[in-house]
Amino acid sequence: MxxxxxxxxxxxxxxxxxxxxxxxxxxxxxxxxxxxxxxxxxxxxxxxxxxxxxxxxxxxxxxxxxxxxxxxxxxxxxxxxxxxxxxxxxxxxxxxxxxxxxxxxxxxxxxxxxxxxxxxxxxxxxxxxxxxxxxxxxxxxxxxxxxxxxxxxxxxxxxxxxxxxxxxxxxxxxxxxxxxxxxxxxxxxxxxxxxxxxxxxxxxxxxxxxxxxxxxxxxxxxxxxxxxxKWATPFDPELTKQDDFNVDENTTVSVNMMNMEDDFYTYQDRVLNTTVLQLPFNSSYSMLLMLPDVMATLENAIDPNLVAKWLKAMSPRRHDVYIPKFSxxxxxxxxxxxxxxxxxxxxxxxxxxxxxxxxxxxxxxxxxxxxxxDVDEAGATAAAATGIEISTRSGGLYSAPVLKFNRPFMVIITERNTEKILFLGKIINPTI
Missing domain, CATH: 3.30.497.10 (Antithrombin, subunit I, domain 2)
Incomplete structure (x- = not known):
């Protein structure tokens, strides 16, 4: 910047x-x-x-x-x-x-x-x-x-x-x-x-x-x-496919959607109807992605205390995650x-x-x-050493819940040790 x-x-x-x-x-x-x-x-x-x-x-x-x-x-x-x-x-x-x-x-x-x-x-x-x-x-x-x-x-x-x-x-x-x-x-x-x-x-x-x-x-x-x-666990370019991103009720754009099924640290804020995903990088920086049902609700409520609450309450769970590749x-x-x-x-x-x-x-x-x-399969920005475990689940067929960032979401990039917020934003349309 x-x-x-x-x-x-x-x-x-x-x-x-x-x-x-x-x-x-x-x-x-x-x-x-x-x-x-x-x-x-x-x-x-x-x-x-x-x-x-x-x-x-x-x-x-x-x-x-x-x-x-x-x-x-x-x-x-x-x-x-x-x-x-x-x-x-x-x-x-x-x-x-x-x-x-x-x-x-x-x-x-x-x-x-x-x-x-x-x-x-x-x-x-x-x-x-x-x-x-x-x-x-x-x-x-x-x-x-x-x-x-x-x-x-x-x-x-x-x-x-x-x-x-x-x-x-x-x-x-x-x-x-x-x-x-x-x-x-x-x-x-x-x-x-x-x-x-x-x-x-x-x-x-x-x-x-x-x-x-x-x-x-x-x-x-x-x-x-x-x-x-770079991402601690990079996305596989072979899994990146064209998909729709819903800018608003009346506008849909085509994006290259990256995909990975893995154990991710996430939090479901039921008060704000927002899902929070933490992506680990191979350094002391991390990226938080927030997917709200209603963007204005999240924007009006978000503050340092809320982010600290999310980070403290996050737990690892297997998800099938989709994130647009964008500039x-x-x-x-x-x-x-x-x-x-x-x-x-x-x-x-x-x-x-x-x-x-x-x-x-x-x-x-x-x-x-x-x-x-720019965000792509290899990386985007700094990284926190958040543990993402790849585990084998036994007993019957298991379908990981899908977490797809196919509508407007917020992004925060922070440094783990100081908790300094380097970048902050809202992605409404990844194609502009």
Missing amino acids: LLCLCFNQEKFTMMMMRAAVGLWVLSAVICVGRGHHHLGHGNDQAVQDTVADGSANSVSLVNEANKEFSFRLYRQLAAHADSQGQNIFFSPASVSAALAMLSVGAQGETHRQLFSGLGFNSSLLTQTDVDQVFQTLLQSANNTSQEDASEGTAVFVDNRFKPKPEFLQTLKQSYFADGFNVDFSQTTESADTINKYVEEKTNGKIDKLVEDLDPDTVMYLISYIYYKG IKTSYNLNDVLSEMGMTDMFGGRANLRGISEEQGLAVSKVVHQATL
Whole structure:
């Protein structure tokens, strides 16, 4: 996934997200623009002493806030007219991480709105606490033994702009940002430099993050996550057949339906009339698929506590599972969505980003989120080590109950150890 936050006097761009077969890419970009005067580039200061990882309490508070933020953002997206009849897919982890980085440079009411919008309790968490937790999360992500997983950040600074050294130090220390100097007045060359960096870090999956650069841009902050995973038990391509997917009462589309009979961890939520399926991958990530009788009932009720309840209550049972093989792409302008979540000042003249620089005129103008996800027989995304047993049943003929995802369903992709929600969405039509 890829997230771009762009700041100048009037412009803030946020491009988000790309995932491919068994591959998620997360990238966050913050570009900051200035007024018409130029400042020289300053020297970095020594890093201030901080604890490498936040307290267990801070980690818990931030993790819980991030999970709550995931579903609040989902509901805002689902409620918008542009989302009606469309697939929804985005990375709440990317949005919250990028906005947390933005909060490093925010002050006053702008900072308060960011903290509140992200769900961080300012009476219990300081900015330093939040930075240390994200430092812990980044360290944890990069200390895994998974070959096809990496996470990191970079900051590109215009050589005529002087950001506060302490801002850069926090990005370097807590978010492990690589640092580069560029000449943003050379818009084409600067865009090429950033794009090549992102392309390399994402193994070519995102090759043109930046298409248009404002010559007043003074800073880009990149955050990327690359993950390539496979199902612990892959689907047999020989069993993939054409089948119908019921988009709504009046619309049916043809899809390639994958099939596997196996022991799966499932849960039947009888209150919401929803079946929950957990698919294991060969890493620390897992995918939850939720098949409701009525989508709105599930959307209105789903929250972190409900997901935790499902995971705790799941039990293995043999099922004949059918899941569509699909590729989807989504695109959002998040200005209104984030404003409705209380983060309004960063978009206008009241923006206070003096933690980045004392220069006037820094503001966020545009937030765009893009995402793609491909699911096939080999894999889709990260994996939790959920035990799927293949057992032989004795005594008479047995027909495993069928669980067919042939109508709209929700999807959550999480990391098992931190329970971080990397991706969240709703598949209404796998063919669009």
